[in-house]
Amino acid sequence: MVYKKPFVKEEYDKRIISVKKSMQDAGFDLLICQDPASMNWLTGFDGWSFYTPQAILVHLEESAPIWFGRAQDAKSARITTDIPDNNIIGFSEHLVHHRSEHPFDELAELVVSRGWGRAHIGVELDAHYYTARAHRHIVNGLPNATISDNREIVNWARLIKSDAELIYMREAGRIVTDTMNKAISRIKPGVRQYEIIADVYHTQTMGFDHKFGDYTSLCPLIQVGEGTSTPHLTWTDEPLPNQGLVVMEIAAARRHYHAPLTRTMHLGKPPADIAKLAQVIVEGGDRAMAAARPGVTCEEVEAVWQTVLKRHGYTKESRVGYSIGLNYPPDWGERTASLRPGDSTVMQAGMCFHFQSGMWLSDYGAAISEPFVVTEQGGERLSDVARELIVIS
Amino acid sequence: MVYKKPFVKEEYDKRIISVKKSMQDAGFDLLICQDPASMNWLTGFDGWSFYTPQAILVHLEESAPIWFGRAQDAKSARITTDIPDNNIIGFSEHLVHHRSEHPFDELAELVVSRGWGRAHIGVELDAHYYTARAHRHIVNGLPNATISDNREIVNWARLIKSDAELIYMREAGRIVTDTMNKAISRIKPGVRQYEIIADVYHTQTMGFDHKFGDYTSLCPLIQVGEGTSTPHLTWTDEPLPNQGLVVMEIAAARRHYHAPLTRTMHLGKPPADIAKLAQVIVEGGDRAMAAARPGVTCEEVEAVWQTVLKRHGYTKESRVGYSIGLNYPPDWGERTASLRPGDSTVMQAGMCFHFQSGMWLSDYGAAISEPFVVTEQGGERLSDVARELIVIS
Numbered sequence: 212m213v214y215k216k217p218f219v220k221e222e223y224d225k226r227i228i229s230v231k232k233s234m235q236d237a238g239f240d241l242l243i244c245q246d247p248a249s250m251n252w253l254t255g256f257d258g259w260s261f262y263t264p265q266a267i268l269v270h271l272e273e274s275a276p277i278w279f280g281r282a283q284d285a286k287s288a289r290i291t292t293d294i295p296d297n298n299i300i301g302f303s304e305h306l307v308h309h310r311s312e313h314p315f316d317e318l319a320e321l322v323v324s325r326g327w328g329r330a331h332i333g334v335e336l337d338a339h340y341y342t343a344r345a346h347r348h349i350v351n352g353l354p355n356a357t358i359s360d361n362r363e364i365v366n367w368a369r370l371i372k373s374d375a376e377l378i379y380m381r382e383a384g385r386i387v388t389d390t391m392n393k394a395i396s397r398i399k400p401g402v403r404q405y406e407i408i409a410d411v412y413h414t415q416t417m418g419f420d421h422k423f424g425d426y427t428s429l430c431p432l433i434q435v436g437e438g439t440s441t442p443h444l445t446w447t448d449e450p451l452p453n454q455g456l457v458v459m460e461i462a463a464a465r466r467h468y469h470a471p472l473t474r475t476m477h478l479g480k481p482p483a484d485i486a487k488l489a490q491v492i493v494e495g496g497d498r499a500m501a502a503a504r505p506g507v508t509c510e511e512v513e514a515v516w517q518t519v520l521k522r523h524g525y526t527k528e529s530r531v532g533y534s535i536g537l538n539y540p541p542d543w544g545e546r547t548a549s550l551r552p553g554d555s556t557v558m559q560a561g562m563c564f565h566f567q568s569g570m571w572l573s574d575y576g577a578a579i580s581e582p583f584v585v586t587e588q589g590g591e592r593l594s595d596v597a598r599e600l601i602v603i604s
Numbered sequence: 605m606v607y608k609k610p611f612v613k614e615e616y617d618k619r620i621i622s623v624k625k626s627m628q629d630a631g632f633d634l635l636i637c638q639d640p641a642s643m644n645w646l647t648g649f650d651g652w653s654f655y656t657p658q659a660i661l662v663h664l665e666e667s668a669p670i671w672f673g674r675a676q677d678a679k680s681a682r683i684t685t686d687i688p689d690n691n692i693i694g695f696s697e698h699l700v701h702h703r704s705e706h707p708f709d710e711l712a713e714l715v716v717s718r719g720w721g722r723a724h725i726g727v728e729l730d731a732h733y734y735t736a737r738a739h740r741h742i743v744n745g746l747p748n749a750t751i752s753d754n755r756e757i758v759n760w761a762r763l764i765k766s767d768a769e770l771i772y773m774r775e776a777g778r779i780v781t782d783t784m785n786k787a788i789s790r791i792k793p794g795v796r797q798y799e800i801i802a803d804v805y806h807t808q809t810m811g812f813d814h815k816f817g818d819y820t821s822l823c824p825l826i827q828v829g830e831g832t833s834t835p836h837l838t839w840t841d842e843p844l845p846n847q848g849l850v851v852m853e854i855a856a857a858r859r860h861y862h863a864p865l866t867r868t869m870h871l872g873k874p875p876a877d878i879a880k881l882a883q884v885i886v887e888g889g890d891r892a893m894a895a896a897r898p899g900v901t902c903e904e905v906e907a908v909w910q911t912v913l914k915r916h917g918y919t920k921e922s923r924v925g926y927s928i929g930l931n932y933p934p935d936w937g938e939r940t941a942s943l944r945p946g947d948s949t950v951m952q953a954g955m956c957f958h959f960q961s962g963m964w965l966s967d968y969g970a971a972i973s974e975p976f977v978v979t980e981q982g983g984e985r986l987s988d989v990a991r992e993l994i995v996i997s
Contacts, residue, residue: 212829213842258836259822262732262935283922283964286834304921305946308939310755337737339655340934344729344753346736360737362703405809405816412805416798421841423798429652430819436605441679443651448814449606528697529676540933541733542655546701553698571676 214290216255217466218375223293226253230368231271239333241322242269242361243349246338247539249365251467254278254294258287261340261539263307264314270327273298279318281307315345319352328353333361339541366547369536371561376468376536377584380563383470384582384593386424386463390414391472391596394431394461398476398603400453404433404446407459415463425464428543429471432460439475439576442569454479456575462543469535469543470593471565473580476601485577488525489600492568492579495519497598499531499550500566500583500590509554516550516568525570532566535582558585566590607683609648610859611768616686619646623761624664632726634715635662635754636742639731640932642758644860647671647687651680654733654932656700657707663720666691672711674700708738712745721746726754732934759940762929764954769861769929770977773956776863777975777986779817779856783807784865784989787854791869791996793846797826797839800852808856818857821936822864825853832868832969835962847872849968855936862928862936863986864958866973869994878970881918882993885961885972888912890991892924892943893959893976893983902947909943909961918963925959928975951978959983 230253234242244250247261254267254276265280275298278288282301288294300321302314322328334349335341337360350358372380393414397407411431415424434444435451439458451457455478462471475489499516516531532550535543543565548556550564562585569578579598583590623646627635637643640654647660647669658673668691671681675694681687693714695707715721727742728734730753743751765773786807790800804824808817827837828844832851844850848871855864868882892909909924925943928936936958941949943957955978962971972991976983 212831214831215840257838258834259825259838259934260836262822262937283835286964287837290831290834290837304923305944307923308926308937308942334736336740337735339735340732341735342730342732343727343734343736343739346739347729403814403816405811409806409809412809413802416802416805416839418798421796423796423839423841425838426823429655432652438605438607438683441651441683442676443653444680444683445650445652445819446809446816447608448816530697530700533701541652544655544701549701551698571679 216291217379218255220293222373222375223253223255226368227269227276230269230365233364233368234269234271234333237333237361237364238331239361240271240330241327241332242364243332243334244269244365245341246335246365248369248467248537249335252365252369252537254292256288257291258284260284260287264345266318279321313344313348315348316352319349322353329355331357333364334358335363336360363546366545369545370534370547371559372536372563372584373561377561379465379468380470380536380584380593382422382465383463383468386415386418386465387461387470387472388594388596389419390461390463391459391474394459395474395476395601398451398457398478400478401450403448403450404435405448408433408446411461415461422465425467427462427464428469428538428540429462434458437574440571440574442571442576451478456485456577458576458578460578460580467537467539469538470582471535471543471580472582472594472596473567473569473578474596474601475577475579476603478603481600481602485575486600488570488577489579491519491523491525492570492577493598496566496568496579496581500581500592503558503564503583503585503590504587505558505560505585507558509548509550509556509558510552512558513550513552527570531568532564535563535565560585560587609684610772611648613686615766615768616646616648619761620662620669623662623758626757626761627662627664627726630726630754630757631724632754633664633723634720634725635757636725636727637662637758638734639728639758641762641860641930642728645758645762645930647685649681650684651677653677653680657738659711672714706737706741708741709745712742715746722748724750726757727751728756729753756939759938762938763927763940764952765929765956765977766954770954772858772861773863773929773977773986775815775858776856776861779808779811779858780854780863780865781987781989782812783854783856784852784867787852788867788869788994791844791850791871793871794843796841796843797828798841801826801839804854808854815858818860820855820857821862821931821933822855827851830967833964833967835964835969844871849878849970851969851971853971853973860930860932862931863975864928864936864973865975865987865989866960866962866971867989867994868970868972869996871996874993874995878968879993881963881970882972884912884916884918885963885970886991889959889961889972889974893974893985896951896957896976896978896983897980898951898953898978900951902941902943902949902951903945905951906943906945920963924961925957928956928958953978953980
């Protein structure tokens with residue numbers, strides 16, 4: 212078989228060097244990364260095996276990373292990464308869902324066997340799959356180590372995208388454009404929600420010019436009528452009504468790089484309040500994205516949005532955006548920079564965000580969002596779907 | 605909007621009563637459940653919001669469960685559950701991805717405010733989304749409580765499916781049958797992997813007779829050639845070869861109840877060793893499933909499989925199956941009973957398993973799996989795809 216790695220080896224080497232620099236600054240000898248996006252970003256490791264404990268280890272004095280995971284997935288590490296064979300370590304099968312033991316007992320033994328039992332170790336204390344039990348087994352297995360929260364050190368390293376990464380971001384943007392336009396073309400009274408979603412999945416996987424889409428970190432979301440007042444409902448068998456709101460939030464992913472996008476549709480003539488809300492969302496988003504240049508902080512961009520909102524008498528408490536890039540389920544956000552008050556992260560060229568301008572009021576909601584990349588000219592939109600309340604007549 | 609709950613209220617009431625009984629036996633006053641499948645099973649709560657901290661609380665002296673989560677998702681709880689409004693509690697928005705605070709600081713405050721600050725609390729220490737940091741905030745916020753691992757108490761309560769649940773399991777079985785047959789019909793030399801996956805997604809979402817499919821807990825998996833020696837690779841743009849192995853593992857889900865299924869295809873005439881391996885897998889699986897009756901233990905069923913394997917000179921170290929039912933990403937397994945040595949769980953009518961007979965050898969692999977329900981007549985297959993090495997000529 213031919214497996215095309217998403218990046219050349221030099222790209223991964225650069226990433227490891229940059230993370231080692233962050234480790235030195237933070238006082239860590241060793242990182243244990245379980246977030247599948249961090250694992251992939253550091254090494255290229257890919258596969259839906261993140262439901263069992265696994266990790267990439269990076270030690271300051273070890274040139275290559277170490278892959279640790281289930282024995283049956285070791286071959287995936289051999290296929291998808293350049294990690295040398297002696298750094299690919301499978302754990303014993305009986306540890307899967309064991310009542311008292313845990314795969315990370317063997318991870319701790321591995322760390323000791325490499326002579327790192329007294330290391331300063333940074334763990335991803337809040338990574339989705341780094342469970343409290345997993346952490347307990349690492350702590351118990353490494354009594355002489357100093358173990359602390361690495362505070363998303365790799366997530367922060369992922370924040371600025373390289374030119375090679377931006378190619379995938381833009382391709383994902385093109386796929387999500389095609390996918391949202393496909394969904395919009397299917398929205399008619401009487402069409403059932405799941406029929407639209409089936410086409411969304413098909414389009415987002417087919418991609419374009421053999422640039423296929425990967426699975427996205429959230430499933431496609433659709434809300435109808437009163438359901439638009441909350442953002443995370445999924446599809447049902449309900450036929451679309453003759454009149455009313457439909458909000459869809461979907462993404463596309465190229466080699467796991469995500470471009471998410473939200474649009475609001477109205478079946479029939481929209482009431483004035485909804486039309487106005489949509490107009491304000493578009494205006495606020497346009498102004499804020501224009502301000503998203505290198506040197507500006509995340510909270511300053513959010514303040515531009517809030518100014519527009521306030522002038523029209525609206526409030527939105529939830530953040531209006533978050534950084535995006537390489538990710539795996541359950542979330543396409545990077546859990547680092549957010550567009551919200553108090554976030555003083557300084558924007559730099561190559562950072563990517565999802566400007567999520569969703570407004571969820573008590574009885575209905577609307578969202579017209581954009582994925583964008585920070586450039587000297589302001590936020591460059593990665594997708595190209597009509598920025599307006601889309602009226603289906 | 606009309607939201608059709610998957611079960612009547614009495615079904616949820618019964619579940620809460622059964623869990624309270626388990627809590628009493630285990631010495632817990634209060635359970636904090638973050639596993640989205642446990643949350644759904646206890647209350648019906650649904651939505652892709654599990655990437656932020658959320659939980660269902662069950663207290664022995666409180667008749668209704670409590671939903672705790674992000675404020676914007678509280679409306680989803682109102683729509684999808686019967687939880688009374690005063691038990692639906694949203695946390696403050698600024699806590700999302702906060703550098704030092706955590707939503708579970710407010711969860712701890714909620715527990716104290718209800719007078720449960722000294723309770724014996726069972727947490728899901730190994731649930732996928734129950735991170736080490738989340739646990740730390742609960743422990744720090746409840747210094748007078750006794751907090752311990754509830755050892756998947758709700759997962760175990762989910763093990764035997766009710767008649768109402770089995771309806772969804774069988775419907776999922778029918779959808780996965782249609783989906784696998786669709787995939788098989790697409791497998792031809794030159795077809796690209798992602799084209800097959802696009803059709804898989806479409807078919808598994810469309811379902812039948814308006815019985816739509818939900819997103820499945822793993823994405824569709826496809827391995828080709830040497831890739832068949834590891835189980836969790838995902839699709840690429842490679843055209844299928846003229847000659848060689850293809851293994852696919854997919855599922856279908858009805859209201860989140862999963863029927864997973866694996867089949868092995870061979871493009872062109874299969875070599876004798878592969879044909880023999882497939883024959884042994886089918887024979888071993890058939891014998892073992894016939895033995896899966898109430899009163900037999902999980903390890904006894906596995907031993908039947910091993911006997912067939914050994915007679916033909918094969919070994920398989922990994923477990924040959926695990927319980928299935930209601931689930932959410934990243935795993936459709938329930939993390940309770942496994943078909944493997946040492947698991948003395950006694951089978952009862954209504955338990956459902958995925959008989960995963962995958963054999964991953966050093967250069968290739970094969971798997972012909974089945975979802976089944978335990979009945980007095982032995983394991984009843986939930987799907988109906990040809991049980992053989994499928995030769996594409």
